[in-house]
Amino acid sequence: MIVEADDRLLVGAARRGDLEAFDVLVRRHQAPVYRLALRMLGSEADAEDAAQEAFVQAWRSLERFRGDSAFATWMYRIVTNRCLNALAARRPVEGLTDRYPEPAGDPAEVAERRARLRAVADGVLTLPPEQRAALVLREFQGLSYEEVAQVLGVSLAAVKGRIHRARLRLIEVIAGWE
C-alpha cells in the first residue's frame, strides 16, 4: 500500500515534468518490465530495447495516464504492445529457440533443472503472440486474470481462454501426449 501511494506521488510529480521522480519509477519498475519483454521476445538484446522504448514512450504519454490503474499495469500494457509489434515485424523464418544455446549433457541435478526451465522458456516462445502475452502476464508477472484482461484490453472470458489454451499448448510442446 505504501509502495502504491509512493507510485502515485511520483507519477503526479513526473506528470508535471519532474524527471527525478520518473527516474525513481523507472528504477522501481525496470526488472518486471524487462522480464516481461524477455519472456515475450526470448532475446536479451530485444528485451532491453523493448523495455527502454516502453519507458521513453511512457514518459511522453504520461499526461494520458489517468491513474485509474497502477503504474505497473500501465507499463505492462505499453511494453506488451511493443513486444507484440516487434513479434509481428519479425520474419517468420527467424528461429527463436536457437537463441538459447542448449546446455551440454551434464548429469548434475542443477543442470537438469536448468534444462527443464529452459525448455519452458523456449516453449513459451513457440506460443502464438496473443496467447503468449496472456500467459506471461499471468504466470511470470503474477497478474490476476482480471488484471491481465485490463492490460490486454480484452474480456475476462477471452483472457481465461487464451491462458488455458496457452498452458495446454505449452504442455503439448514440452511433455507431449501419448
Added chain:
Amino acid sequence: MGVNGGHARLPCGTDLLALVQQVSDGPPPADPEHQAGCVHCRRSLARIRSTLDDVRGLASERVVAPPDLARRVMRRLRGEQARVAVSASARGRTSVNQAIVAQVAQRAALDVPEVVFASALMTDPEAGGSVRVEVRLVVAYGPALERVAGAVREHIIGDVAAVTGLLVEDVDVRIDDLS
C-alpha cells in the same frame, strides 16, 4: 473456439483443456470416479502438474534488468530538456540542462530534515542568468511550516548557485501534504 472447445481429447474422451483448467484453477473434475480409475487421465494430470511446476519454477527465477537500462532511458530523456545559459565569454559559452537545476533543487530541499518528499521543476528558462524554481513538498507533521519553507528556499538558492552558478530569482514552495 471456447475454453471447452472440442479439440485435444484423450483416448477415454476426456477434454485435455478441462484437465488443464482443473490443475491450474482448481474446479473439481466433472467425473471424479472416472478420473480416479482412468490411466489416461492420471498420466495426463501428472504431466500437466509437472509442466506447470516447471512454469512456476521459471517464474520464480530472479531476472534482473540490464545494469544500465534506467541510466540509458534517463540520459535520453534528460538530453531532450531545454538548457539554460550560465555564462558566455570569448572562450566559449557554458550552459546547464534544466534537469540538472531541478535535480540540485530537489536534493537541496531534501536536505531540510522535515522534508520527506520533494519534487522540483525549473520554470522560465529564458530569464537571462537567473531562474525560477517551483518545488512541491511533503513535510513531516509538525509546527512551523513557514520556517520549513524558508529553509527550503535558502537551501535551493544556495545549492543551485554553488553547483551551477545560476542565480535563483524566485522559489515557489508548495506544501502539498503532511506525513
